[in-house]
Every structure is written in C-alpha cells, then in structure tokens.
Amino acid sequence: MSADPTQSKPLSANEGIKSSSRFLRGSIAADLVDTSTGAISEENSQLTKFHGLYLQDDRDLRSERRKLKQEKAFSFMLRVRLPGGRCTPQQWIVLDDIATELANDSLRLTTRQTFQFHGVVKGNLRPMIKRMHSVLLDSIAACGDVNRNVMAPPNPERSAVLQEVYEHAKGFSEFALPKTRAYHEIWLEDELVAGGEPEVEPLYGATYLPRKFKTGFALPPSNDVDIFSQDLGYIAIEEDGRLAGYNVVVGGGMGMSHGNAETFPRLADVIGFIAPDQVNAIGEAVLTTQRDHGDRTNRKHARLKYTIEDRGIAWFKAEVERRSGITLAPARPFVFTTIQDPIGWQRCADGTWFYGLHILSGRIKDADGWPMKRVLREIAEIHRGDFRLTPSQNLTISGVPDDQKAVIEGILAKHGLHRENERTGLRLNALSCVALPTCGLALSEAERQLPPTLADLEQVIVEAGLADQPISIRMTGCPNGCARPYLAEIGLVGRAPNKYNLYLGAKYDGTRLNTLVAQSLTPDQVLGHVGPLLRRYATERTSGEFFGDFCHRVGAVTEATPATASAN
Numbered sequence: 001m002s003a004d005p006t007q008s009k010p011l012s013a014n015e016g017i018k019s020s021s022r023f024l025r026g027s028i029a030a031d032l033v034d035t036s037t038g039a040i041s042e043e044n045s046q047l048t049k050f051h052g053l054y055l056q057d058d059r060d061l062r063s064e065r066r067k068l069k070q071e072k073a074f075s076f077m078l079r080v081r082l083p084g085g086r087c088t089p090q091q092w093i094v095l096d097d098i099a100t101e102l103a104n105d106s107l108r109l110t111t112r113q114t115f116q117f118h119g120v121v122k123g124n125l126r127p128m129i130k131r132m133h134s135v136l137l138d139s140i141a142a143c144g145d146v147n148r149n150v151m152a153p154p155n156p157e158r159s160a161v162l163q164e165v166y167e168h169a170k171g172f173s174e175f176a177l178p179k180t181r182a183y184h185e186i187w188l189e190d191e192l193v194a195g196g197e198p199e200v201e202p203l204y205g206a207t208y209l210p211r212k213f214k215t216g217f218a219l220p221p222s223n224d225v226d227i228f229s230q231d232l233g234y235i236a237i238e239e240d241g242r243l244a245g246y247n248v249v250v251g252g253g254m255g256m257s258h259g260n261a262e263t264f265p266r267l268a269d270v271i272g273f274i275a276p277d278q279v280n281a282i283g284e285a286v287l288t289t290q291r292d293h294g295d296r297t298n299r300k301h302a303r304l305k306y307t308i309e310d311r312g313i314a315w316f317k318a319e320v321e322r323r324s325g326i327t328l329a330p331a332r333p334f335v336f337t338t339i340q341d342p343i344g345w346q347r348c349a350d351g352t353w354f355y356g357l358h359i360l361s362g363r364i365k366d367a368d369g370w371p372m373k374r375v376l377r378e379i380a381e382i383h384r385g386d387f388r389l390t391p392s393q394n395l396t397i398s399g400v401p402d403d404q405k406a407v408i409e410g411i412l413a414k415h416g417l418h419r420e421n422e423r424t425g426l427r428l429n430a431l432s433c434v435a436l437p438t439c440g441l442a443l444s445e446a447e448r449q450l451p452p453t454l455a456d457l458e459q460v461i462v463e464a465g466l467a468d469q470p471i472s473i474r475m476t477g478c479p480n481g482c483a484r485p486y487l488a489e490i491g492l493v494g495r496a497p498n499k500y501n502l503y504l505g506a507k508y509d510g511t512r513l514n515t516l517v518a519q520s521l522t523p524d525q526v527l528g529h530v531g532p533l534l535r536r537y538a539t540e541r542t543s544g545e546f547f548g549d550f551c552h553r554v555g556a557v558t559e560a561t562p563a564t565a566s567a568n
Contacts, residue, residue, distance in 0.1 A: 009297040017043050018145070018207045023180035023199050024050045032186075038074035038122050050146060050208070051183050052079045052139025053125070056118070060437040076120045077438065078103075078128065079142035083173035084152035084166045085113035085389035091135045092380040092387055096373065102128045107373065109362030109393045111431055111483050112149045112214070113225075114142065118438050129187040140183050145209040147176035147287065151216035151225040154341075154388035155398050157348040162219060164243045165236045168279050169217045175280045176215070176287065178204060203287060210294035211302035213287065214253075216391075217246075223336040223510040225391045228252050228267040229484050231304045232286050234279060235270075237332045245275045247331045248282055250316065251308040254481025257300060258495060265486035265513055266305040271317045272328025285324035289316065336509040340429055340470055341390045343421040345405070352385060353405050354398040355412070358420045360454075361432045361447045362393030375415045379408055393431060424458050425470040431484065435477025435494065442477030444494030450475050453492070453523050460531045464538035471547045472508055475500070486513050489548035490530060495520050502526055504533075505557035508546040515557040 017026075026047040031040035040048065045055040057072035065073060080095070087095070095115060099107050104119030120128060132138060142149055152169035156162040179201055184190040201208070216225040219236040227233040233249035252268030274282055286304075293311070295301045308316050321327055343356040359372070366373045376395075380387070385399020400408060412418045421428075433439070435446035453475065461467055474488035479501075485491035491503030491514050499520040506514035518529055537550045551557050 011296050012299050012302075014046055014145070014299060015207055015296050017046050021047050022182075023201065023206065024178070024182040025180075025186065028182075029186050032122060032125065035123075037071060039071070040122070048076075050141060050144030050178065051187065052081065052142035053077070054079075054143060056438045056440060058119075058437050059440075059442075074122070075118070075438075076122065076125060078117045078120055078125070078139055079110065079149070080115040080132065081138055081140055081142045081149055081173070082114040082389065083150045083170045084156070085154050085391075086166075086170075087115075087387040087389065088135070089380040089383045089386065091137055093377065094131055094135045095137075096377045096380070098128055098131055099373070102131075105373075106363060106365035108434065109359060109364065109389050109395060111362075111391060111393060111433070113151045113154075113389050113391050114149045115389070116434075118434070126187055126189075133188055138183070141177055143212070145211055145213075146178055146204060147173075147209075147213045147215055147283075149173070150176075151214075151230075151391055153217070153219050153222060153224060154390045154396055155346075155348065155354050157350045157352055157354070157399060158346075159349050161236065161238050161241070161243045164276070165217050165219055165234075168234070168276065169215075172215060172279055172283050176203065176283065178208070203284065203291075205291060207296070209287070209291055210296045211299060211304075213290065213304065215283070218336075220334040221337040223339050224341060226339065226484050226487055226510045228510060229254050229487060230268060231290075232283060233268055235334055237273070237334060243276055244332070245273055246279065247273050247334060248328065250286055250320075251305045251313070253303045253305040254484050254486055255303065256479045256481065256486075258479050258501075260300065263300055265481060266309070267511070267513060268305075269308070269313050270331045271313065271320070273330060273332050274326060274328060278324075278326055281324045281326060282320065282328075285320040285326075288323060289319045293319075336511060338470070339392070339472065339508065339510050340425075341392050341394045341396075343394075343428065344418075345409075351402075352398070353400040353402075354385075354388070354396045355400065355408065356390075356421070357395045357397065357412075357417065358423060358428055359394050360420075360427065360430065361450060363447065364395075371415055372417060375411060375417055379411055382407065392429075424461055424467045426458060426461055426466075426473055427454055429470050429472040430454060431474040431488075433476045433482040439477060441480060442494060444477050444497055444499060446475045446477040446483070446494065449523065453526065456523070456527045457490075457530060457534070460527075460534050464535050466534065466538050469547070470508065472506070488514060489546065489551070492526060498522055500526060502529060504530075504548070505551040506548050508548055512548070514548070517557055 026044045028044045054077040057074045061073045102124040103117040108116040150169045150173040156166035213231045215232045216230040217234045218225050218227040229252045234246040237244045249268035254265045256263040290304045388396040388398045432446040432450040435442035472488045473490040474483045474485040475492040476483045476485045477494040492500040502518040503514040
C-alpha cells in the first residue's frame with residue numbers, strides 16, 4: 001500500500017480537524033466555559049491532545065451513572081512535557097500541590113519519562129496549567145501528532161558524556177516544538193495581537209504529522225529508553241571518554257491492533273552515524289519526510305514504521321540525506337547489556353550522589369502505612385539537587401551533596417521507602433500502563449492487575465532461586481503498547497476483560513521483539529503457562545543466559561501462533 005499523501009483515498013477525519021483548527025485553536029476556549037457538560041466536543045478532544053490533554057471518563061462509574069441518567073464522569077488526563085525527565089524541587093512541590101488540589105491526589109510517572117495527572121475536571125484545567133507555567137513547566141506537544149516528550153538517560157551528572165547527551169535531547173525537544181501560540185492564548189490567556197503576521201508552522205505545516213512521533217537518546221551499555229521502540233533514536237557513541245557522535249535509528253513503534261495483521265510492533269533500523277552537531281538537522285529531515293510521505297488516510301497505518309515498511313529503508317535514508325544535506329557515515333559498534341535502572345545510592349562523576357527509587361507502575365500516592373507522596377514532598381522541601389524521572393517509571397533523587405545524603409537517607413528509612421528497592425529482579429523490571437478505569441482504549445486491567453500477577457510469579461521465582469535474576473515483564477490493557485510490552489521477556493497485552501495475550505522471548509537488552517504464544521489467558525492461566533517455564537529456566541539455563549533467550553533455545557516461543565511482527 002502506498003503511503004503517498006497525494007493518493008486518491010479520502011483523508012482521515014483528523015486531517016480535516018487539524019486543517020480547520022486555526023493552528024490547534026478550534027473552539028476549545030468556548031468549550032471550556034460551557035458548564036452544561038464536563039466534556040468537550042469530539043473535534044476539540046482531538047485538538048487538546050496537542051496541548052497535552054486527553055478527555056477521559058471513570059469507567060468504573062459508567063454503569064451506575066447510566067442508570068441514574070447522568071452523563072459519564074468526565075475528566076482529563078494531563079501529561080507534562082519534561083525532556084530527559086528533569087524536575088526541580090520547586091517544580092515537584094507545585095506538581096504535588098496540583099495533584100492534591102486539582103487532580104486525583106496522585107502523581108503518575110510514565111514510560112515516556114514524564115508526569116501524568118488523572119481526574120482533572122474541566123474547570124480545573126486552566127488553573128492547573130497556569131500553576132505549571134509559574135515554575136516553567138508546560139504540556140505543549142506532550143500528546144498529539146507531533147514530536148512528543150524526548151527521552152534521555154537520567155542523571156547526566158554521572159559523566160560529561162551523559163550531560164552532553166541530555167543537552168542534545170533537551171535541545172531537540174525545544175527545536176521540534178510546534179510554534180503556534182494557541183496553547184498560550186487558550187490556557188494562559190495571552191492575547192492574540194490583531195494585525196500580526198499570519199501564523200505558520202515551519203516544521204509541521206498546518207496539518208502537523210500524520211500520527212504521533214517519539215524520540216529518544218541512549219548511551220550504551222544501558223538501553224533504558226528502549227531506543228529501538230522510538231520513531232527516531234540517537235545512540236550515543238563514546239570514544240576515549242568523549243561523545244564522538246550518534247548512530248541514528250528510525251522506524252520503531254509498539255502499537256498494533258488485535259486481529260489486524262497489517263498492524264504490528266516494529267524495531268527501528270540503524271541507518272548510520274552523525275556528528276553531535278547534526279542532531280537537529282537529521283531530526284528535521286526525518287520529521288519532514290514523515291510529514292510529507294506518511295499515510296494521512298488511515299491512522300492505523302500512519303506511523304513512521306509503516307512509511308519505512310512501504311517504501312524501504314534505503315529510500316528513507318536517501319531522502320533524509322537529501323533533505324538534510326548530510327551523508328550518514330557507517331554506523332559505529334555498540335553493545336547494550338541492560339535496561340534496568342540503578343537503585344539505591346550511586347556516586348556521580350561530579351561528586352554528588354543520587355538515590356534510585358523503584359516505584360511500581362510509577363504511581364506516587366499515599367496509602368495506609370505507605371506515605372510515598374508525602375515523603376517525597378518532604379524531601380523536595382529540603383532537597384538542593386533535583387529529581388529525575390526514568391523511562392522505567394522510577395525516580396531518582398539526584399544531585400545530593402555529601403552533607404545532605406544522611407538527611408535524605410534518614411527520611412526514606414523513617415518511612416520505610418527504602419524497602420521499595422528490596423525487590424525481585426522481576427519486579428524491578430516491571431512496567432504497566434494505566435488502563436482501567438480511565439483509559440478509553442483499555443480492554444482489560446494493567447496497573448491494578450500487575451501487583452497480584454507479580455505476587456503469583458514471584459512466589460515461583462523465589463522458590464526457584466531466581467529472586468535476583470533480572471527478568472522483564474510488561475502489562476498493558478490494550479495492544480497499543482504504551483508500556484512497550486512487545487519488548488518484554490514476558491509481555492501481557494489486554495485482549496478482553498480479565499483476558500491477556502501472552503508474549504514471550506524478547507531479548508532482555510531491548511534488541512529483539514517477543515512472540516505471541518497464547519491468547520486470551522486469565523491471570524491464573526498466565527501463571528500456569530509461565531510458572532513451569534520459570535522453573536525450567538532455573539534448572540536448565542546456561543551461564544549468563546537471560547529468560548528471553550532461554551525461551552528461544554527451548555522452543556517456548558514456537559508453541560502457538562507467531563506474533564504479527566516485523567521480521568526486522
């Protein structure tokens with residue numbers, strides 16, 4: 001199927017919404033003052049994604065409200081733009097206040113290294129965004145058909161090379177932002193100056209990209225950002241203690257649809273090597289190639305991965321070189337060995353410390369006997385460094401000087417938060433999306449089902465002597481892949497209420513997709529399928545062999561229907 005935008009097939013409805021939106025304004029401002037409903041129009045709900053907002057409702061309440069003839073319990077999810085996951089203590093305090101006063105009293109760390117708020121009612125949106133703005137935070141382009149939050153290895157203070165990588169990630173995030181003033185006019189009530197020059201989007205044009213676009217930076221040997229899941233990735237190459245440049249990867253993506261073989265997860269391709277100062281030029285060429293050649297007729301076929309599948313990687317590379325004026329050099333060697341975040345206290349090259357704190361599913365809230373949100377607020381009020389969110393939904397308390405280390409350590413120990421790190425290798429490598437009750441796409445639970453699923457599997461793991469073995473497991477409520485389940489050694493993808501497709505055999509370092517081995521399993525059936533494999537792994541594995549590799553060696557990934565994945 002051709003992805004040529006001049007094809008005769010009708011454009012998707014979203015293309016018309018974007019083109020008539022006056023650069024993402026639509027009638028959002030009018031919808032915000034309409035008190036007759038907690039929702040906004042369908043057209044505006046597509047445009048608010050570009051502003052970092054999704055219209056949702058509490059699906060746990062749907063049946064009850066339907067009986068009472070009430071509209072759905074509408075609210076919004078807001079996602080913060082936070083390149084590289086850096087958050088100052090001042091920003092943390094404001095975000096904590098927002099969570100308490102304007103959202104559902106929790107902070108959610110995402111798999112794209114930023115914050116999400118849930119349960120924000122329409123009347124709280126403007127006050128929320130204004131308070132974020134007061135500490136130089138925004139949600140511009142956190143969602144929508146644009147380049148989204150740019151990922152990078154956390155804690156750049158660990159080395160000069162990591163710091164340089166972070167600066168490039170932050171710089172590309174700014175470079176690739178939409179230029180429309182719609183966000184400032186609608187949410188911050190800036191006035192549009194009459195008679196000004198016509199607004200333009202020099203990078204995106206009036207209809208932006210055909211679909212969402214994700215960018216990440218990685219520094220081997222850690223593949224913590226899952227670089228091959230990105231539309232555009234930069235693999236930093238360190239030589240003799242300096243940043244020599246980047247290998248460029250393109251065309252990764254996790255989303256698919258059940259029962260649709262034309263949709264599939266795909267690993268990105270390495271297309272060559274560039275100098276550090278060529279990051280933005282190459283990024284612009286990749287973005288504009290997708291802008292001009294991506295499929296605007298079928299949103300399920302609109303990601304960059306399908307443009308490359310249709311036209312070929314050789315064509316795409318040549319087009320990027322033509323647009324950028326840069327001839328890509330041959331890719332340089334690199335090796336990934338891990339995806340796991342460092343936990344506990346770590347010494348950095350600049351003499352400071354950071355504390356890596358595991359947070360299951362990234363959910364920061366207070367519970368009986370577990371005051372995580374309150375404790376992190378207490379730390380933020382005295383912390384002189386900053387916080388770093390990781391791509392695996394964890395948190396690091398960073399830039400801690402020697403004279404503060406004992407104080408922060410004491411606060412964590414007083415409330416027992418250090419116990420969060422005393423977990424199995426399975427739990428420390430677990431991710432999940434939010435799913436129910438707020439995600440409208442969820443077919444099954446994820447965040448709420450992950451703890452009991454882990455508990456069941458951990459009983460097997462501990463008994464088998466595998467407690468310290470890193471094993472990646474990821475659970476999502478639908479096949480769209482927000483928690484990158486197709487790169488997990490154990491992937492669980494929601495198929496129907498309390499039913500999951502089971503995927504096995506990804507490479508632990510994030511360089512091989514897994515395979516569909518069983519469909520529509522209940523959590524108990526998942527345990528019945530995976531438990532015996534884990535026991536076999538404990539006794540039959542070879543030295544240094546990871547679980548995903550073991551599944552391939554013993555044939556565990558060929559026992560049922562193969563996954564509809566790119567043969568990459």
